[in-house]
Amino acid sequence: MPTKANKSHHHGNLKTVLVDAGLQLLAEGGLAALTLRKCAARAGVSHAAPAHHFDGLKGLRTAIATAGFKAFAKAMIEQRDSAADSPHARLAAIGRGYLSFSENNEALATLMFMTKETFTDDPDYQLAGEAAYQVLADACTPFKSGAAGAKGTEVLVWSLVQGYASLARSGQIDPHETPYAEILPLLALQLR
Amino acid sequence: MPTKANKSHHHGNLKTVLVDAGLQLLAEGGLAALTLRKCAARAGVSHAAPAHHFDGLKGLRTAIATAGFKAFAKAMIEQRDSAADSPHARLAAIGRGYLSFSENNEALATLMFMTKETFTDDPDYQLAGEAAYQVLADACTPFKSGAAGAKGTEVLVWSLVQGYASLARSGQIDPHETPYAEILPLLALQLR
DNA sequence: TGTACATCAGTGAACGCGCGTTCACTGATGTAC
DNA sequence: TGTACATCAGTGAACGCGCGTTCACTGATGTAC
Numbered sequence A, B: 001m002p003t004k005a006n007k008s009h010h011h012g013n014l015k016t017v018l019v020d021a022g023l024q025l026l027a028e029g030g031l032a033a034l035t036l037r038k039c040a041a042r043a044g045v046s047h048a049a050p051a052h053h054f055d056g057l058k059g060l061r062t063a064i065a066t067a068g069f070k071a072f073a074k075a076m077i078e079q080r081d082s083a084a085d086s087p088h089a090r091l092a093a094i095g096r097g098y099l100s101f102s103e104n105n106e107a108l109a110t111l112m113f114m115t116k117e118t119f120t121d122d123p124d125y126q127l128a129g130e131a132a133y134q135v136l137a138d139a140c141t142p143f144k145s146g147a148a149g150a151k152g153t154e155v156l157v158w159s160l161v162q163g164y165a166s167l168a169r170s171g172q173i174d175p176h177e178t179p180y181a182e183i184l185p186l187l188a189l190q191l192r
Numbered sequence C, D: 001t002g003t004a005c006a007t008c009a010g011t012g013a014a015c016g017c018g019c020g021t022t023c024a025c026t027g028a029t030g031t032a033c
Helices: A014-029 A036-042 A056-081 A087-104 A106-112 A123-143 A152-169 A180-191 B014-029 B036-042 B056-081 B087-104 B106-112 B123-143 B152-169 B180-191
Strands: none
Touching: A014 A036, A014 A056, A014 A106, A036 A056, A056 A087, A056 A106, A056 A123, A087 A106, A087 A123, A087 A152, A087 A180, A106 A152, A123 A152, A152 A180, A152 B152, A152 B180, A180 B152, B014 B036, B014 B056, B014 B106, B036 B056, B056 B087, B056 B106, B056 B123, B087 B106, B087 B123, B087 B152, B087 B180, B106 B152, B123 B152, B152 B180
């Protein structure tokens, strides 16, 4: 049986294809390269087609950021699950996943945290974002203490890794000179 | 004596005025609002005039980022100099300056760290950026230890405050729920 | 199984918009003598 | 002090570009009977 709908203008899968095209465009040309027309072209479809699937450019960006958060959580989970079975090792692994995702998806990572460029009230977007956050928060649970507030530990770790990632992404710090693996222990000593 | 050159088309001060206009535009409309034409309009000058002062849009952005770094350093220094005379108090004050600048200049702070949008090899830009960094690094000096590498402490503190700032800026964390003043001590305990 | 019909997902032409950039120009400023 | 001239910093018209969006349309799909 031949692939169906391959010459029809009924695509059947266009939404996904457009999001994938957008991910490619971000990777190749940065934030400015993400436009409805380019996504449509990349998907092999007329430039007006995306309007049937997304609420304008902002809607497309929201869907792409959502896909980004899913990949982000996946990257952290993969690292965590292949790490030694200790809270410290797991927290370090989450950081590795966070940073490698950030390195490999510069523009996407930027977009994901530019909340003005997306519909932040989109349910899928929120769900994906919260799921990613939860991965990190869970890894922080063993380190909670009275000294930190309820969310203090998570915010500390999250800020640290997010800041490290964004400074590395923009070239302000050199991950070779001061690798994250040497920075995190300065925290972990105290969280122990 | 009347202000000279106020009806002449020789402005005399246009470069500065254009940069100020750009700072306003960023504050009002975010990154996307910063265009050569809008800066020129805001400065009351024809839209072709900026070409005489900047190497295109990227050059304008570089000059604006440079001005941003100067204001940034100033914000940190002001806080530091009005703080109690202890290393801890000073480091905390630097953080306050960093965060308040970041809060009050969302788009500008973003631009300053988007190194692909500026000519990062511009001497003025580099100088201003390094001067700002030095303010933070100096405040870290008293906390250097063997455990951290040569730059480990600075990178730790910088990452933390940068991450906290960018997460707060994008609404991912709530500075009221987990204020920076409660996060920093978790570090300081260990840096002591 | 067949027919009529509504719905849906595309097409492609057209629109207006703001953008950066170029260009010949003009008038003020500064300098040489 | 005056004159000639080069330089400089603007003007404003024009250009082409890619963008998001709209719109009438068309052909495939799915459904009711």
